Amino acid sequence: MNIPRLHHGVAATLALALATAPAALAHPSEDDPATAHFLANEAILVSAGETRILFDPLFSVSYGYPLVAPDVRAAIMAGTPPYDGVDAVFVSHVHGDHFDAGAVNAYLAAHPDVILVGPWQARLDMQAADGWNDAFEARIQALPFIASPQDLVLAADGVEGAIRVETVHIPHAGGPGRAGIQNMAHRVTLNGAATVMHLGDATPEPAIYETHSDHFAARTTQHAFPPYWLLGEWGGETTRQRLNADAATGIHIPIQQPDWLDASGEDFFTEAGEERGVHGHDDE
Template identity: 40%
Template sequence: MKKIAPLIATLLLATPASAHETHADATYMANEAVLVVQGDLKIMFDPFYQSGFGTYPEVPDDMMKKVMAQSAPFDGIDGIFVSHVHGDHFDGPQIYDYMQINRDVHVFLPEQGANYIRELARDDDQILKRLVSFKLTEGGAPQKQMRGDIEADAVRIPHSGWPTGRRDINNIVFRVTLNDGVTVMHMGDADINDQHYAPHEEHWRAKHTHQAFPPYWYFGNEEGRSILTQRLKVGHATGIHVPIKLPRKLAVSDYDYFSKPGESRVIYLPEPTDDIGDIGQ
């Protein structure tokens, strides 16, 4: 049985880092799709994708209907983040359709995905101006984009399988701060190798990440755990990209992870500390 990290109890007593909100809420949609809400700000990570290919869960039909109808809790979505252009993370036509419905949403994504949607949108300037693309290179400097009260930092970390495969895929680790309050990190399918992270040490230390969403396989790997706790120093981590058939080692572990659509976590806002962080064990 999964356990929510003991850190949660202590966070209840912590002084909030934001003067506006004391917490945020994360709701699991499926695979690597997560809704994060702080106050009036709402963002989704990887909500639209072509298929789970029979291995990974897909967003339930009733939930996706709410997304497209902009029904609670998916009303007033301010930002969508795309970690990378793979069929189980990205569906260009569906994103385009949603941008036509929600004329206020900004979409943060790698240039690969932006080019695809630009082809669909063509002369629709109202959509084109809401694409927030990142042209990142492997080992290149982080980039920052601001849209309203959304601050998005992006670093290209190679897709899992590096160095022999998928090097053409621009996988982004997003660190997103909402309204100067909660900071969350979505890692896409980031490869487990500290040599990708070490050159960006100053970037990781510049801001405290309250909640990270790494692919679950980071928990079962010593270097992966070290990246989360020692390098990124995240406050808490909840694993995503969990297969439909739950890996036994994960099921019997104390690590925190999402596996059922509709699950949720509360993200409290403690003051940044110098401890090594918590990944749910």
């Protein structure tokens, strides 16, 4: 079972004892490299060795964006390959094209070892939805609506520090009308070797990223997955520089893709099943 520890830079450390003894990290290798597998919209499966995480996998509203295919969603819910052995699910924010509270409740009920990491608003929505069970509380890391970065260390496969999470609130794109939406940018390091970043529907306002420049500079991301409009407004070089990322692949592409997308020369996930390698470095 995965047992998390939560660290907030502005709060006291909460430490939970592990039920299993630490084991050797299952690092990615040449035969089993770290990969990011695209499902739809902002849904991504990231695998590194034996460690697997999902970003925004369960949602039910299109809003003009592709839905996860029914057979893929069924495989996620059933935990059949490649969706077996998932250690943690990450939620960026509670909009219907990213998050379905009832579906997430059903998933947690079916997979009792999975940890959920997401904004406090996600937890509130789950409590109000069908399928809520008070036992989920111990497996949910609900991040408060604060400006300061928040750190988590999660166990996976009996390894205490298999998943390191560094999350910061980046306002949702769309201006003041979206100010009440708690959009989280998750930077996740798997097995100390592969770091990815998922930004939800992050604003393209440069000042926000300048405010959090220390957070982005603190750790290099091997592969970032920003919403496509960051690459569109900033270009790839600036996007990678601001996020301190070696590579960036845009996500959240509408069904009616913008005309400029192909001509931009930037990398995007546009077809379900696409994969990208995550070329990590040992965090020794």
